[in-house]
Every structure is written in structure tokens, then in C-alpha cells.
Amino acid sequence: MSRMKEFISKHDKDAILIHECQGKSEDLGLTAFRFVAAPAFRTWCVGEGTQGISVDYALPKNGGQAPLVKGASPLKRMRYSHFGCNVVHEDLAYPVGVDVHAEKMTLKKTVEEQSKGKLPAEHGHGTEYVAPPETQQRWKKMDPLNVFNPGIGGLSPQYRYRD
Numbered sequence: 001m002s003r004m005k006e007f008i009s010k011h012d013k014d015a016i017l018i019h020e021c022q023g024k025s026e027d028l029g030l031t032a033f034r035f036v037a038a039p040a041f042r043t044w045c046v047g048e049g050t051q052g053i054s055v056d057y058a059l060p061k062n063g064g065q066a067p068l069v070k071g072a073s074p075l076k077r078m079r080y081s082h083f084g085c086n087v088v089h090e091d092l093a094y095p096v097g098v099d100v101h102a103e104k105m106t107l108k109k110t111v112e113e114q115s116k117g118k119l120p121a122e123h124g125h126g127t128e129y130v131a132p133p134e135t136q137q138r139w140k141k142m143d144p145l146n147v148f149n150p151g152i153g154g155l156s157p158q159y160r161y162r163d
Helices: 002-009 024-048 100-113 133-142
Strands: 051-058 076-082 087-094
Touching (some): 024 076, 051 100, 087 100
Antiparallel strands (some): 076 087
16 A cells, blocks of 8 residues: 555545455455456447457556557547556547557557557567567577467467468
């Protein structure tokens, strides 16, 4: 709680609402929320006939700001985070017809350049993001045959990284 109190002392106290869980039942409810927020967002998008994207990014502990959304305006933007480690999960809904992959890459650039953060954060590079060269080299050294996670981080999906 000391970090939370320090944060509050530097910001508008009236704009911050803190709820400290009172017992096991509330602890479990909060944990459940963490795992149902993104699927609930996806369900909302399907029901509303929109398309959604989900990202996770890390902001620096020295005051990184929430990134501005550039490009197409989202219909809905839902942000939730881990207070202690500055990882933010963000879900954005767009009308059909918007290139959501392009919007995700624009957000990635904004997070890295404007907010001085990193995207992706805790869920890895997957096949959507190009990993930094040093990360790619480490993966190649650990998996020279490219059989563990072929195609991740902008690497070839082929055996032994062949093109």
C-alpha cells in the first residue's frame, strides 16, 4: 500500500477511487474480473457487430503516459492495468471496415515513441510483432531447428529458419 499512497499524494485525490478487498470472497471476485474482462469485451464486439483488438504494453515507472489513439477513432476503449508493474491491458473496438491490424501497429508505435513504453509486454511477441534483433538471435540459439515456436517475433516459420 505504500506505493499506492505515494501515487495518491502526487495526484488529484478526488479522481482516484481505491477499493481494498475485504476478505477471500472479494479477492476471488477481483481475480475473476482479471480473467473475464477481455473475453467479455470480445463478446460485446460480436454482439454489436464491431471488431476489437486487445493489446498489452508496459509503461515506464518514471511517468510514462497513456498513449493517445491516433488514426481511426475507436468506438470503445477499455483500459485496465497492474498498478505495481505498469503493465496495461487495452481493448479497443472499431467499426467494420477499419484496418484493425494497422491500428494496432499505430498504437504500438505510439506506445514506444510517445509513451516510451514497450508493446507487447507480458504476453510475448507471438506472430504479430517483430522482436528486437537480440531477442531473435537468442531464440535462434535456443532453438536452432525452429520447432518450439516457429514464426514468432518476425522469424521464418520454416524448419531451421529457411525462407
